[in-house]
Amino acid sequence: MEAKDYWPNRQQWKEKNALQMKNTVIAKLVDVSKYYGNGAARVTALDRVNLSLCRGDIVVLVGLSGSGKSTLLHLLGCIDKQDKGNIIIDGIDTSSMSLEQLAPLRLNKIGFVFQSFNLIPVLTAYENVELPLLFKGLEKKAISERVHEVLDEVGLQDRKKHYPREMSGGQQQRVAIARALAGQPSIVLADEPTANLDSKTGEGILDLLLNLNQQKKSTLVISSHDSVVLDRIKSVVHILDGRVSVDTEHSPVQT
Amino acid sequence: MTIIKLINIALRNLFRNSRRTFITVLVSASGFAALAIIAGYMEFTFFGLREMTICKGFTASGGTGHLQVFMQDALQKEERYPLEFGIEVNDKLQSNIESTGNVSFTIPRVEFNGLISNGEKSISFLGMGVDPVKESKLIEYWYALDNMSSKAVRADSSFTQLKNTAPNGVLLGEEMAKALNVKKGSGLMLMSTTVDGAVNVVDVTVAGIVQNTIKSINRYYLVTNIKTAQSLMQTEKVSKIVVILNKTENTDAVRPLLSKKLNGSSAKPLFSVIPWNNLAEYYNSVIDAYRIIFSFSGIIIVVIVFLSCTNTMLMATMERVKEIGTLKAIGISNIWIILMFLFEGFFIGVLSVVAGIALKYIFSWIINNSGFMMPPPPGMTSSYELNIFSAVEFLPWISLLVMVSTTFSGLLTFVKIRKISIVNSLTHV
Ligand SMILES: Nc1ncnc2c1ncn2[C@@H]1O[C@H](COP(=O)(O)OP(=O)(O)O)[C@@H](O)[C@H]1O
Ligand SMILES: [Mg+2]
Numbered sequence: 027m028e029a030k031d032y033w034p035n036r037q038q039w040k041e042k043n044a045l046q047m048k049n050t051v052i053a054k055l056v057d058v059s060k061y062y063g064n065g066a067a068r069v070t071a072l073d074r075v076n077l078s079l080c081r082g083d084i085v086v087l088v089g090l091s092g093s094g095k096s097t098l099l100h101l102l103g104c105i106d107k108q109d110k111g112n113i114i115i116d117g118i119d120t121s122s123m124s125l126e127q128l129a130p131l132r133l134n135k136i137g138f139v140f141q142s143f144n145l146i147p148v149l150t151a152y153e154n155v156e157l158p159l160l161f162k163g164l165e166k167k168a169i170s171e172r173v174h175e176v177l178d179e180v181g182l183q184d185r186k187k188h189y190p191r192e193m194s195g196g197q198q199q200r201v202a203i204a205r206a207l208a209g210q211p212s213i214v215l216a217d218e219p220t221a222n223l224d225s226k227t228g229e230g231i232l233d234l235l236l237n238l239n240q241q242k243k244s245t246l247v248i249s250s251h252d253s254v255v256l257d258r259i260k261s262v263v264h265i266l267d268g269r270v271s272v273d274t275e276h277s278p279v280q281t
Numbered sequence: 282m283t284i285i286k287l288i289n290i291a292l293r294n295l296f297r298n299s300r301r302t303f304i305t306v307l308v309s310a311s312g313f314a315a316l317a318i319i320a321g322y323m324e325f326t327f328f329g330l331r332e333m334t335i336c337k338g339f340t341a342s343g344g345t346g347h348l349q350v351f352m353q354d355a356l357q358k359e360e361r362y363p364l365e366f367g368i369e370v371n372d373k374l375q376s377n378i379e380s381t382g383n384v385s386f387t388i389p390r391v392e393f394n395g396l397i398s399n400g401e402k403s404i405s406f407l408g409m410g411v412d413p414v415k416e417s418k419l420i421e422y423w424y425a426l427d428n429m430s431s432k433a434v435r436a437d438s439s440f441t442q443l444k445n446t447a448p449n450g451v452l453l454g455e456e457m458a459k460a461l462n463v464k465k466g467s468g469l470m471l472m473s474t475t476v477d478g479a480v481n482v483v484d485v486t487v488a489g490i491v492q493n494t495i496k497s498i499n500r501y502y503l504v505t506n507i508k509t510a511q512s513l514m515q516t517e518k519v520s521k522i523v524v525i526l527n528k529t530e531n532t533d534a535v536r537p538l539l540s541k542k543l544n545g546s547s548a549k550p551l552f553s554v555i556p557w558n559n560l561a562e563y564y565n566s567v568i569d570a571y572r573i574i575f576s577f578s579g580i581i582i583v584v585i586v587f588l589s590c591t592n593t594m595l596m597a598t599m600e601r602v603k604e605i606g607t608l609k610a611i612g613i614s615n616i617w618i619i620l621m622f623l624f625e626g627f628f629i630g631v632l633s634v635v636a637g638i639a640l641k642y643i644f645s646w647i648i649n650n651s652g653f654m655m656p657p658p659p660g661m662t663s664s665y666e667l668n669i670f671s672a673v674e675f676l677p678w679i680s681l682l683v684m685v686s687t688t689f690s691g692l693l694t695f696v697k698i699r700k701i702s703i704v705n706s707l708t709h710v
Contacts, residue, residue, distance in 0.1 A: 100703075100704050103610070105609070105610045105703040105704055105707075106703065106704045125609070125703065126614065126615055126699075129609065129612045129613065129614045129615075130612065130614075131612070132610065132611065132612030133611065133612025133613070134612070136612070138610055138611065140607075140610075140707055142707070142708070144603065144604075144606075144607040144610075144707065145607075146290075146604055146607065146608070147297075147604070148290060148293040148294055148297060149290070149293075153286075156286075157286070157611070157613075158611050158612065158613075160282060160283045160286050161283055161612070161613050161617065163283070166282060205611070
């Protein structure tokens with residue numbers, strides 16, 4: 027009797043939840059500043075940045091070289107520490123945690139794609155992708171399925187046994203993307219992922235990142251110093267001398 | 282799973298810079314081989330010294346044999362006259378001892394002292410009355426040893442000379458012969474107190490001049506036939522009975538059996554049975570000194586292995602800064618990364634042990650077949666051929682030592698790994 031009443035409620039709850047999910051803030055920067063050097067030589071790389079990223083957001087971070095894009099991504103990716111302000115990732119305030127303490131968070135919630143690919147040279151494409159999953163403690167079978175799946179998605183099914191040195195830059199970056207996505211992170215960060223590639227290959231990589239993200243609904247932040255990416259993405263965060271401003275027109279991103 | 286992967290990565294990294302790995306393994310393997318050879322040399326030295334103590338001895342008292350039987354009183358009380366607490370030897374006592382399991386034979390000995398004179402000059406001596414035939418038999422034991430046989434230059438035993446100069450021959454130490462200005466065949470006089478306290482004199486002939494292994498006693502050393510000594514002191518007693526076993530390893534087992542057999546279950550035992558190592562002061566002091574020297578060289582070698590391996594490991598971390606940073610960036614904790622280097626150190630250890638065992642056997646084979654003669658040890662007069670024993674029971678310990686030092690050098694990389702900044706390493710080439 028009661029169960030009957032229960033079902034519609036449940037449906038409602040589900041819908042509500044999905045909506046909430048979409049607007050869930052996944053990463054939040056509050057008055058974050060980052061400096062390099064001391065005294066007179068001090069450089070302000072980020073200056074009181076406020077930024078919120080929601081689940082599923084696709085954001086491009088645009089700014090000139092030296093404007094602070096990498097610094098911002100490093101802080102979002104929890105591979106560097108801010109000097110001031112708070113960073114909250116998926117509800118966890120990371121401010122008081124050391125980089126070593128943040129390792130599990132990086133492993134489980136963040137996928138990083140580096141400018142220079144950063145694959146482990148002694149490991150094959152398959153093993154590079156497999157590595158984070160192993161450390162997440164997944165089962166052997168689940169890992170194997172996932173690695174095959176994600177290598178398929180980046181179109182490298184036939185390069186599984188190749189070592190990084192046996193692959194082109196574009197292929198290496200695909201492996202890196204596969205590695206970043208394998209663990210199904212909530213945030214994928216790509217710091218100028220196309221900078222070391224020719225423009226055609228670079229476009230392919232961008233396509234891949236965007237398409238994959240469309241399916242996965244994870245938050246994606248790509249940085250770029252040219253505007254090639256601009257016309258393909260709606261949310262744009264501009265960065266200039268460490269100050270962040272958001273293209274207000276359409277962005278779900280709030281400063 | 283994760284561990285297996287780490288091991289796998291560690292192994293691949295080892296072969297990545299295979300030349301450096303090869304050199305590191307070579308250094309550690311040489312360290313292993315050096316330790317093993319030192320252990321083998323130590324075993325050889327200890328064995329040689331032990332058997333020499335038992336069969337030949339370093340003092341005028343000759344070889345210690347494996348066990349010596351004394352009257353209990355001789356060890357505890359002061360004698361009022363010579364051989365007051367000597368042993369009354371008879372066939373029954375001798376056969377009683379010799380019928381004990383693992384006992385080969387016995388040798389009676391008389392210890393005495395007095396003056397030796399050439400008519401113009403008298404010198405005091407420490408003398409030993411022996412049965413030359415049985416003493417020769419003890420020396421034959423030494424020659425019969427497998428490990429020693431190749432090297433000993435078989436000299437005509439001085440006891441044979443003593444036997445041939447019956448009835449009253451004496452063997453003199455070199456220095457004493459010089460002091461008395463005598464040579465083989467010269468006549469001398471021995472003077473000593475009898476058991477009754479009177480002074481007695483015996484005429485003797487120099488049967489041979491001998492070099493003692495310990496130079497300093499050459500001045501006092503004197504050996505006569507046991508009969509000569511007994512007639513000088515006018516007694517039938519002996520100071521002790523030396524017991525020779527079939528094997529040195531049986532000493533500890535035979536000792537209580539023999540003691541029980543001689544004393545029964547009497548509360549106040551008549552006889553005391555002393556093992557050779559309690560009678561071998563020289564052996565014990567040399568062993569102690571050698572142990573210290575060997576331990577020192579061991580420590581130095583281990584330190585060299587450790588430093589060489591640590592150097593390799595730190596170089597490896599420097600070369601792989603970017604990878605280490607990447608691993609950290611994707612969320613792998615330092616502990617795993619350190620573990621990976623620890624495995625690398627461990628495998629260097631494994632390779633070193635395997636290569637070290639091979640090197641050890643190659644080098645000891647070469648040494649053992651080279652016929653290399655060692656100079657006489659301190660205080661001794663004869664050189665001997667170098668022989669490296671296999672020292673198998675030391676190998677597990679040496680392996681452990683090498684493995685621990687290489688593994689620990691892998692562990693030491695944590696100093697560097699912890700410091701590597703993720704952000705700086707990403708741009709590292
Ligand atoms: N490790 C560092 N040491 C000193 N200054 C740095 C360091 N990293 C970045 N900077 C400075 O911080 C500013 C922002 O750099 P970065 O975030 O790398 O910019 P972008 O990625 O947009 O080119 C620049 O002025 C740069 O010179
Ligand atoms: Mg940058």
